[in-house]
Amino acid sequence: MRIDTNAVLAMRCPECGKMEYHDFSRFSFSRGKAFHITCSCGATKLIVNTKNLNCYWLQIPCVVCETKHLLEVSGKSLWSGKVISLSCQETDLELGHIGPKSRVSEMTASYEDELEALVKEFGCDSYFHNSKIMYEVLNCLHGIAERGGLYCQCGNYKIEVDIFPDRLELQCKKCDSINIIYAETEDDLKVIQQVDTIELARHGFKCLDSLSNTCLDSISNPGKPKKARRKRSKT
Structure with a gap:
């Protein structure tokens, strides 16, 4: 032995x-x-x-x-x-x-392989608006989650992620809160690179991107006016 x-x-x-x-x-x-x-x-x-x-x-x-x-x-x-x-x-x-x-x-690098496989699965450039930015944003999000910085105000740390051509949608299944992270431009990448934690609002909605670097509580505060933001290209 x-x-x-x-x-x-x-x-x-x-x-x-x-x-x-x-x-x-x-x-x-x-x-x-x-x-x-x-x-x-x-x-x-x-x-x-x-x-x-x-x-x-x-x-x-x-x-x-x-x-x-x-x-x-x-x-x-x-x-x-x-x-x-x-x-x-x-x-x-x-x-x-x-x-x-x-x-x-091998274990610490496995998530890199998973991200690469994920990008390939969706067809890279044919699916994502900017596959390079999407990959980097996913990498940043994984790092935030690894450090315990991804969670919901309701106490749930198991946040689900849906991937779209231009964005990620984070969802807490316990209270149905949603957080959108855009991943199209270098500015979008810079925003998430400056973030240490991503906290989903209980029963709420937030948006993190370069065009509107504020939280839009449209669900938790439906009567609150939203901050104007430029329109994104449609998926």
């Missing part, structure tokens, strides 16, 4: 949101002394404690709960060569992975 002595942590920083890989080994740990893994920005991403090297306690800073989750992992599991997924205990949101570098890299 082969026993691995090295592993890697892949995790987005709870502070800056940057994805980084951190190498460590069985020899990185000392009995009774906490082992810290930090982001290049200086924020703590993982704290590991062990008393006997047979059992490890992982403290995982959670961007969703703004607290630390505690996970017990046996030494056998940690060095088994299998990937351990780190997730929020309240929302099941995936926070990161620990394991062999090759396998962890």
